[in-house]
Amino acid sequence: MIKFVQNAKKRHLLFVLCTLGPVIVLFFYIRIIPIVKTAWYSFTDYSLLKVNPSFVGFHNYAIMFHDTAFKEALSNTLTVTVVCVLITLTLALFFSVILMRVGRASAVYELIYFIPVVTPWVPASVIWRWLFDPSYGLVNQLFSLLHLPPQSWLQSPDHVIIAIIIISIWKTVGYYMVIFNVGLRNIPDIFYEAATIDGANRRKQFRYITLPLLKPIFLFAAIMAVIQFFNVFTVAYVASADNQGSPSYEFKVLVWEIYRNGFNYYKMGYASAQAMVLLAFVLIIVLLQFKVAGNEID
Amino acid sequence: MRRKVLLALLIGAFAGSFAFAAGKQEPAKITVWGCFSELQAPLDKAVEVFKVKYPTVQVETMVFDLRDFEAKVAATAPRGQAADVIIMDHSLVGRYGKAGILSAAPSDVADMVNTKGRYLPIAKEKLTINGKVVGLPVFGGGPALFYNKDYLAKAGIEPPTTVDELYKAAVKLRQMDSAGTLTRAGYSIRLTGPTGGSQKFAFISNQMVGGDIIVEGKTPNTYHGNLDNEATAKALMWHVNLLHGPDKSDDWALKHDTEGFAAGAEAMFLRESWVIPYMKQNAPNINYGVVPVPRDKYFRIYDWLVSACVPETGKNKKLAWEFAKVMQEKEVMEVLFNDSGWIPARRDLDFSDILAKEPRFKVFITNPPEAEVYFEVNASAYTELWTKVGEIIQEAYRDKGLVNNLAGCRAVVKKANDIANQILKESGEYGE
Numbered sequence: 001m002i003k004f005v006q007n008a009k010k011r012h013l014l015f016v017l018c019t020l021g022p023v024i025v026l027f028f029y030i031r032i033i034p035i036v037k038t039a040w041y042s043f044t045d046y047s048l049l050k051v052n053p054s055f056v057g058f059h060n061y062a063i064m065f066h067d068t069a070f071k072e073a074l075s076n077t078l079t080v081t082v083v084c085v086l087i088t089l090t091l092a093l094f095f096s097v098i099l100m101r102v103g104r105a106s107a108v109y110e111l112i113y114f115i116p117v118v119t120p121w122v123p124a125s126v127i128w129r130w131l132f133d134p135s136y137g138l139v140n141q142l143f144s145l146l147h148l149p150p151q152s153w154l155q156s157p158d159h160v161i162i163a164i165i166i167i168s169i170w171k172t173v174g175y176y177m178v179i180f181n182v183g184l185r186n187i188p189d190i191f192y193e194a195a196t197i198d199g200a201n202r203r204k205q206f207r208y209i210t211l212p213l214l215k216p217i218f219l220f221a222a223i224m225a226v227i228q229f230f231n232v233f234t235v236a237y238v239a240s241a242d243n244q245g246s247p248s249y250e251f252k253v254l255v256w257e258i259y260r261n262g263f264n265y266y267k268m269g270y271a272s273a274q275a276m277v278l279l280a281f282v283l284i285i286v287l288l289q290f291k292v293a294g295n296e297i298d
Numbered sequence: 299m300r301r302k303v304l305l306a307l308l309i310g311a312f313a314g315s316f317a318f319a320a321g322k323q324e325p326a327k328i329t330v331w332g333c334f335s336e337l338q339a340p341l342d343k344a345v346e347v348f349k350v351k352y353p354t355v356q357v358e359t360m361v362f363d364l365r366d367f368e369a370k371v372a373a374t375a376p377r378g379q380a381a382d383v384i385i386m387d388h389s390l391v392g393r394y395g396k397a398g399i400l401s402a403a404p405s406d407v408a409d410m411v412n413t414k415g416r417y418l419p420i421a422k423e424k425l426t427i428n429g430k431v432v433g434l435p436v437f438g439g440g441p442a443l444f445y446n447k448d449y450l451a452k453a454g455i456e457p458p459t460t461v462d463e464l465y466k467a468a469v470k471l472r473q474m475d476s477a478g479t480l481t482r483a484g485y486s487i488r489l490t491g492p493t494g495g496s497q498k499f500a501f502i503s504n505q506m507v508g509g510d511i512i513v514e515g516k517t518p519n520t521y522h523g524n525l526d527n528e529a530t531a532k533a534l535m536w537h538v539n540l541l542h543g544p545d546k547s548d549d550w551a552l553k554h555d556t557e558g559f560a561a562g563a564e565a566m567f568l569r570e571s572w573v574i575p576y577m578k579q580n581a582p583n584i585n586y587g588v589v590p591v592p593r594d595k596y597f598r599i600y601d602w603l604v605s606a607c608v609p610e611t612g613k614n615k616k617l618a619w620e621f622a623k624v625m626q627e628k629e630v631m632e633v634l635f636n637d638s639g640w641i642p643a644r645r646d647l648d649f650s651d652i653l654a655k656e657p658r659f660k661v662f663i664t665n666p667p668e669a670e671v672y673f674e675v676n677a678s679a680y681t682e683l684w685t686k687v688g689e690i691i692q693e694a695y696r697d698k699g700l701v702n703n704l705a706g707c708r709a710v711v712k713k714a715n716d717i718a719n720q721i722l723k724e725s726g727e728y729g730e
Contacts, residue, residue: 048376049397049678069689129475155490155550157696202348246507246557247490248551263369266393 017099025171035279042273046257048266054101070274080253081229084168089221091169092213096204099177110181110260113174121171124200125238128167129154132239133246154248160240166253172228176221183217204257219293223286230282231255254278307617328614329381331371332361333604336572337385340625342633348624356615365493366679371420378611382618383628385436388424388603392676395427396519401610402430407619410626416646420673424603433605434622439570440601440671441501442661443592447585449482449565457587461505461536461594464566470566472547484547486554486567488601489536489695492688493681497600497674498689500570503533504672505594512683513674514719520729521675525716527685529595531707534694540677543701549715560584571662572639588658597669603643625651635659638699679725683718690714 042060064070095113099106103187116124127283132153140150153163161209187210193203233255240251262271321523332341341359348357361382362370370389373378375394386394396399403411408431425433443464444458449471458464468484475481488498500511507529512521524530540547556573560581568591579585593597605623608615616720624630631642636650642649642664649676653659665671677683694710695698722728 029325044411049393049399052513069686135553150551152551241491248555249488250492260685262684263372264365265679266372267682 004108021128029199038272038275041269042276044269046272048262053269056115056269060270061277063270064273064277070257073254073257074277077230077254078250079231079233080165080168080232081226083165084172084229084232085222085225087165088173088225089176089218091173095177096174096184097178097210110178112194113177114126115174116171117174119171122238124171125235126168128163128170128235129239129246129248130164139147142287154240154246157249160249161252164232164235167239168229168232171224171235176225179217179221180214183214187213210212215293217274219289222289222293225281226285228291230278230285233259303536307687323677326352326617327356327358328383328617330357330359330385330621331367331381332359332385332636333364333367333387334572334640335361335363336575336633336640337361337637339637340390340630342387344621344625344627344630347627348621350622351572351662352617352620352712357621362485366437375609377681378609380612382614383574383606383621384566384610385606386433386605387681388605389432389604389676391425391607392427393678393680394607394609394674395432396672396678398722399609399611400427401612402432402472403608404616404619407431407434407503407623415705417643418601418603418645419645420601420671421603421605422459424673425486425605426674432620433607434626435603435605435626437638437643438603438642439641439662440570440599440602440665441590442590443566443568443587444559444573445566445587445589446562446564447587457589458566458592458654459532459589461502464592465536465540467545468566469545470558480546480549482540482560482562483549483552483554483564483630484566486552486564487540487548487695489541489550489692491546492692493685494688496684496688498535498568499688501535501591501600502536503530504598505592505596506530506533506601507538508596508598510672510674511714512677512722514675515729517729519727521677521722521727522730523687523722525718526715527711528704530711531704534691534707534711535700535702535704538697538700538707539702542698559586571638571659574656574658575637575639588661590661590669593634593669597666598672599665599669601671601673603673604640605643612685677722677725679721679727682690682721682725686717686721687705687714690717 005054027153041053043055043057044053045056045059093107099109128137132140134140134150134152134155137153139153151159153159191209191213192205195209200208232253235254236251236256240248255278258271258274258278261267261274326589330341330344332338338359338361338535343593345359347438348355362670367386369383371380371390371394375384375629376397378400391400400407407449410416411425411434413430418438418690421435425431425435443457450457450467453469453470454466455467464485469480470484470667472480472484473482488495496511504510507524507527509524511523511525513524513531514520516524539545542611548564552558553561555567556569556576558564559567559573562581574588577586582591606625608618608622612618627649628644630654631644631647632649634640635649639659641659649663655662674680690713691708692705697706697710700706700710719728
């Protein structure tokens with residue numbers, strides 16, 4: 001009997017190794033090893049044009065504190081992340097709660113809200129770039145109908161961040177709405193029935209039943225949203241990058257700075273240091289989220 | 299027994315397929331990357347000509363926008379993964395040449411570059427790195443002033459020949475609506491895109507300063523900033539005064555550059571010869587003229603050189619250089635000139651038939667004899683230099699407080715100069 005169990009355990013282990021092994025090896029090769037290499041490069045003066053990089057200690061990290069472009073990119077990225085996470089998740093929850101009441105037609109609305117999610121970032125950003133055009137854009141046309149002055153959405157340093165945030169929220173709210181839909185549908189009706197019997201109105205049911213039971217989903221969505229918005233790049237690059245015919249104010253974000261330092265300035269060591277800072281920021285925020293929300297879920 | 303025979307057959311077939319694949323001769327293939335989308339037509343012609351001599355060789359061509367092209371080459375060339383032929387401008391040639399990434403041209407190609415009168419004299423200097431020729435010139439060409447003839451005729455003014463006349467013409471040619479919003483730029487300034495922005499700023503500042511924004515040091519391969527002077531500050535003020543205040547003649551909200559000119563949203567702008575086929579295709583009804591860059595105390599015209607280079611790690615270097623030679627053929631150069639609008643690097647060929655059909659090209663072919671032609675320096679940190687200087691300049695364009703404020707402009711150009719020198723020191727290329 002013992003031998004049978006031991007053989008079964010061995011076969012089980014072999015099965016796990018055979019099925020998960022290649023995936024784990026691939027994961028190490030495309031994720032862990034590049035991260036470790038990036039960490040190493042961040043302590044060197046690695047340049048694309050230089051064959052043998054030299055160790056420079058924390059020099060790359062030290063100059064980051066004086067790099068105004070990096071500080072601007074960090075500030076912009078943090079602002080976009082905080083604002084987009086808050087608004088996107090709030091809107092997503094709002095839409096999903098409304099759709100729960102729509103009934104059968106909710107599938108049609110879900111499809112409509114999900115279309116931006118499946119649209120690739122590049123064409124979506126190009127379309128929005130035209131929508132925000134100061135002379136021909138639909139947004140300013142609508143503004144003129146409402147007797148509001150036209151805005152330089154992508155040309156003004158004050159307005160470009162608003163445009164980027166609008167595009168980012170439009171593009172992602174459908175995804176989180178679907179996630180919240182799943183969460184809402186998994187809340188047993190019996191809780192709501194009991195609450196109704198006890199005299200709780202819809203607002204109280206939402207506050208004392210829906211929100212607490214949605215916390216695991218909310219934590220997942222918040223973490224995904226933070227990671228996603230911290231990596232904002234395509235919309236900033238396409239919508240606000242140099243287009244000689246249509247001037248835009250270049251909206252600096254962290255990933256773009258990393259790309260620029262690495263592939264335009266050839267300073268791979270410095271770009272690696274910036275990438276490690278990005279990783280550290282995201283890691284800290286995610287761990288904080290786990291700490292704050294994770295305890296309550298337990 | 300049958301199982302063993304079947305297994306043996308399967309193993310044999312499997313092993314045999316490897317042997318077949320190893321023994322099978324793949325046709326030779328070369329890849330070519332071009333730095334502008336308008337190079338596709340001349341590349342297609344070059345492939346057609348190349349295939350006459352090498353019918354079995356496959357040629358794959360790809361063209362990119364300039365900044366994406368630079369990033370692609372940066373990511374691949376040092377790793378030996380770039381194309382077999384890369385068509386790049388002289389600043390990239392300098393960077394990659396000094397890093398040993400480009401291969402030396404064979405003797406017949408080097409002789410072409412060294413042949414007097416075949417190319418601009420500067421070609422030999424720009425393409426010779428550490429004593430070796432590393433590229434074959436393809437095209438070049440600097441800017442000229444494009445102006446809308448109808449707008450100028452209506453305003454009763456002649457095309458400007460000096461920087462001062464350009465300023466006054468810009469103010470006269472602007473158009474505003476009843477609310478005072480600018481609807482047409484008198485002169486289109488490069489307001490965004492810092493790398494190109496600093497270059498376009500320098501089109502004007504060179505006329506006042508007599509030198510470029512970054513210049514060579516006394517020691518070879520060293521450079522330093524040339525912005526911290528009153529003339530550059532005046533050039534900045536010239537631009538700012540056209541963007542704010544009573545002489546406002548341009549705005550960020552308008553269409554700019556060639557698109558704006560084609561849309562009739564601007565009266566004048568400085569650009570290279572590729573605009574001519576663009577206008578022919580997109581705005582054939584715009585009645586425009588071309589004159590040399592307006593001068594000031596000095597008369598300096600920017601030029602650049604784009605060449606076909608072969609990476610050292612290329613697998614088909616011989617074929618790659620053969621392709622580069624094919625690009626020199628007259629029929630390829632004619633397509634380059636006619637379709638892309640860029641000025642062929644060959645100075646020993648006769649393009650009179652193209653010039654007869656489109657005389658506006660003549661301004662780009664022959665510079666006024668009193669003009670000094672200048673090229674940007676071959677610094678390794680070129681992109682970072684021009685980008686960070688351009689960011690400071692374009693940020694200053696937005697500052698209304700700099701209108702008629704020479705002291706303020708002087709502080710800005712000093713800051714740009716300090717940043718430029720800092721970058722050069724970090725890259726080990728600084729020298730007074």
